[in-house]
Amino acid sequence: MPETPTEPRTRRRLDMSSPVVWAASALLVLLVFNAVVNPGFFALRIQDGHLFGSPVDVLKNVAPTLLIAVGMTLVIATRGIDLSVGAVLAISGAVSFTIIDGSSDPTSPATAAVAIGTALAVGLVLGAWNGFLVSVVGIQPIIATLVLMTAGRGLAMLVTDGQIITAENPAFDWLGGGFVLGLPAQVVLTLLVLLVVAALTRRTALGTLIEAVGTNPEAARLAGVRSRSITWTVYVFVAFTAAVAGLMTNANVSAADANRAGLFIELDAILAVVIGGTSLAGGRYSLTGTVLGALILQTLTTTTLTMGVPDEYVRLFKAVVIIAVFLLQAPRIRAALGRRRRSARTSTSPAVPVPAVEGDDVRPLTPASSAEPADATAAEPTTTDQGALR
Amino acid sequence: MFKKTVVTAMAVAVAFGATACGSSDSGSGGSGGGGEDGSITMGFSQVGAESGWRTANTQSIQDSAEEAGIELQFSDAQGEQENQISAIRSFIQQRVDVIAFSPVVETGWDSVLLEAQRAGIPVILTDRSVDSEDDSLYETFLGSDFVEEGKKAGEWAVENWGSQPTYVAELQGTTGAAPALDRQEGFADAIEGTDNIQVVASQSGDFTRAGGREVMEAMLNSNPQINAVYAHNDDMALGAIEAIEAAGKVPGKDIQIISVDAVRDGMQALADGKINFIVECNPLLGGQLMDLAEKVVAGEDVPKRVVTEETTFTQEQAIEALPNRQY
Numbered sequence: 001m002p003e004t005p006t007e008p009r010t011r012r013r014l015d016m017s018s019p020v021v022w023a024a025s026a027l028l029v030l031l032v033f034n035a036v037v038n039p040g041f042f043a044l045r046i047q048d049g050h051l052f053g054s055p056v057d058v059l060k061n062v063a064p065t066l067l068i069a070v071g072m073t074l075v076i077a078t079r080g081i082d083l084s085v086g087a088v089l090a091i092s093g094a095v096s097f098t099i100i101d102g103s104s105d106p107t108s109p110a111t112a113a114v115a116i117g118t119a120l121a122v123g124l125v126l127g128a129w130n131g132f133l134v135s136v137v138g139i140q141p142i143i144a145t146l147v148l149m150t151a152g153r154g155l156a157m158l159v160t161d162g163q164i165i166t167a168e169n170p171a172f173d174w175l176g177g178g179f180v181l182g183l184p185a186q187v188v189l190t191l192l193v194l195l196v197v198a199a200l201t202r203r204t205a206l207g208t209l210i211e212a213v214g215t216n217p218e219a220a221r222l223a224g225v226r227s228r229s230i231t232w233t234v235y236v237f238v239a240f241t242a243a244v245a246g247l248m249t250n251a252n253v254s255a256a257d258a259n260r261a262g263l264f265i266e267l268d269a270i271l272a273v274v275i276g277g278t279s280l281a282g283g284r285y286s287l288t289g290t291v292l293g294a295l296i297l298q299t300l301t302t303t304t305l306t307m308g309v310p311d312e313y314v315r316l317f318k319a320v321v322i323i324a325v326f327l328l329q330a331p332r333i334r335a336a337l338g339r340r341r342r343s344a345r346t347s348t349s350p351a352v353p354v355p356a357v358e359g360d361d362v363r364p365l366t367p368a369s370s371a372e373p374a375d376a377t378a379a380e381p382t383t384t385d386q387g388a389l390r
Numbered sequence: 391m392f393k394k395t396v397v398t399a400m401a402v403a404v405a406f407g408a409t410a411c412g413s414s415d416s417g418s419g420g421s422g423g424g425g426e427d428g429s430i431t432m433g434f435s436q437v438g439a440e441s442g443w444r445t446a447n448t449q450s451i452q453d454s455a456e457e458a459g460i461e462l463q464f465s466d467a468q469g470e471q472e473n474q475i476s477a478i479r480s481f482i483q484q485r486v487d488v489i490a491f492s493p494v495v496e497t498g499w500d501s502v503l504l505e506a507q508r509a510g511i512p513v514i515l516t517d518r519s520v521d522s523e524d525d526s527l528y529e530t531f532l533g534s535d536f537v538e539e540g541k542k543a544g545e546w547a548v549e550n551w552g553s554q555p556t557y558v559a560e561l562q563g564t565t566g567a568a569p570a571l572d573r574q575e576g577f578a579d580a581i582e583g584t585d586n587i588q589v590v591a592s593q594s595g596d597f598t599r600a601g602g603r604e605v606m607e608a609m610l611n612s613n614p615q616i617n618a619v620y621a622h623n624d625d626m627a628l629g630a631i632e633a634i635e636a637a638g639k640v641p642g643k644d645i646q647i648i649s650v651d652a653v654r655d656g657m658q659a660l661a662d663g664k665i666n667f668i669v670e671c672n673p674l675l676g677g678q679l680m681d682l683a684e685k686v687v688a689g690e691d692v693p694k695r696v697v698t699e700e701t702t703f704t705q706e707q708a709i710e711a712l713p714n715r716q717y
Contacts, residue, residue: 040612047638054611061604163445164599164625166655177636253599253629255655259439259468260598305608308591310565 019277079282087152123243540576602629
């Protein structure tokens with residue numbers, strides 16, 4: 001360990017460059033840009049007792065991605081990744097619509113309950129499968145979840161016979177188009193899940209345990225953390241979020257499209273997590289950052305749609321953001337930036353401990369997380385294990 | 391490896407679909423390739439299953455192939471040109487008798503088509519054309535005339551909307567795809583000179599419901615004066631209907647809708663008064679495709695362009711036609 005115990009503390013005080021701050025400013029820039037270019041962007045109006053306007057659209061359309069991104073944050077914190085969420089989303093939608101379509105009473109709330117229950121159960125089973133492959137069999141997460149990513153859409157197509165299934169069920173459609181207190185039901189549900197996850201992981205030790213598993217699974221296990229069940233649980237949870245997102249996106253258009261629903265949503269979710277400052281190398285994570293990341297992506301899409309910019313520029317911009325984020329995470333660039341910052345500050349610390357710089361800066365420093373022992377082991381595994389992940 | 395798995399999974403899925411319901415008659419087919427030595431093998435690369443139209447198209451091709459006794463190698467490109475090119479290459483390696491495909495986008499086909507030509511395998515384009523200098527690279531193009539479809543939509547718009555100020559939101563198909571480009575062009579040509587009709591917003595909804603809904607939501611916020619929609623396919627129109635209803639307006643009245651395709655859900659919405667006019671784009675070209683394939687393999691001359699038969703539907707006609715629709 002090249003760093004002295006005092007070092008992290010000095011840097012924590014200077015942490016204005018934390019990724020969460022960066023993401024928040026990016027979002028702010030986007031919103032200010034909108035206020036200037038699209039004057040009507042922030043106009044809200046009440047229609048039939050519900051709120052309408054671009055900000056509401058952003059919140060509603062971000063809901064599925066954000067929901068999955070929350071689950072993905074925990075998976076990534078354990079040093080994992082789940083590529084299969086888009087497929088799970090498609091399967092969840094396919095299963096629920098097939099049940100409603102095939103039922104003798106397609107419009108009853110009971111049918112909707114059965115459809116929702118079955119879709120969520122299928123989601124949990126798929127998550128358990130992923131978790132089993134990763135935590136018990138020990139397959140690398142990217143490979144383990146790739147299995148379901150590729151096969152999953154085929155499964156969804158089998159369920160729907162390759163057709164787009166349409167069905168109208170008022171209770172079920174509420175998930176996509178309903179309102180709670182003037183806000184879209186999707187937004188409220190997502191907020192609820194977010195609050196529960198935040199409470200569970202930040203008010204209890206669970207969050208610290210997840211970070212410990214991601215920082216150094218072996219050390220965590222030796223310290224008495226049940227790494228295996230924690231890993232398993234996060235994969236089940238992310239599949240659950242994907243299944244809920246599947247119900248939302250498909251209810252939103254009253255149709256299940258096995259081929260296209262949630263296509264590439266895994267990448268958007270991962271991107272949201274990464275923009276939010278959670279390192280793909282695992283360990284420290286930031287739910288606030290993930291929320292900001294997802295909001296940035298959706299605001300970007302809605303902005304370009306509102307302005308009338310063609311679709312391909314949205315993708316281009318996303319690509320630029322990804323590259324920028326990855327550049328900022330690259331050890332050499334961070335080291336170079338750190339060096340410059342340090343020399344500008346008329347050096348208080350000696351020389352340049354490169355691993356210490358990246359090990360610490362890569363992680364967002366959230367106020368809620370305690371100064372756990374994981375911190376001491378943080379720098380080293382991050383640098384050595386990044387290679388294994390790629 | 392990964393792509394192959396996807397293709398196999400899709401093929402399995404679609405094959406199931408074919409056995410589950412196989413009653414569409416799809417016209418001629420008839421003579422059934424009996425004369426030649428052995429049966430014909432056709433490699434077909436489909437765009438994807440992005441809409442109800444596409445699945446009806448797939449169904450028609452699979453059923454007609456079976457009827458005509460043509461062995462069909464079916465592959466789903468999932469909307470990616472890359473997948474389609476690799477599918478065509480694998481057809482060439484398998485030495486099929488004829489290759490047919492619906493190009494995902496218009497450009498970038500020359501090299502793979504040249505490979506097919508060198509291997510002596512004739513190529514038939516279905517539904518969508520390619521943009522290539524050299525039209526000897528394919529035998530024939532069987533499909534709808536998308537410009538004509540756009541024109542029909544535009545003419546109806548001029549006739550019915552031309553007398554009052556109309557602000558049209560155009561929901562385009564996948565960027566760069568032939569139907570999107572041509573339907574836009576045809577519509578624009580037809581409404582040119584009618585000052586009352588203005589296209590105030592035009593965006594890609596990617597031919598999907600979710601896309602149509604999200605784009606429509608944004609347009610309603612940025613252009614509150616919109617009182618008409620021209621959607622390049624029914625699925626986007628159906629997504630737009632959800633967005634319009636959610637915004638507290640009445641589709642078909644407050645905001646009138648023209649769409650292209652005439653798939654079942656679209657026709658239902660037309661009959662329900664939520665859509666005002668649909669230009670048909672007939673997906674049941676399987677029978678014509680198999681006829682052409684047999685002729686091409688037998689070395690007969692075929693016209694470079696074969697247009698599928700198509701009509702238009704008003705709300706009244708939809709109510710009449712709906713009970714007899716196959717798709």
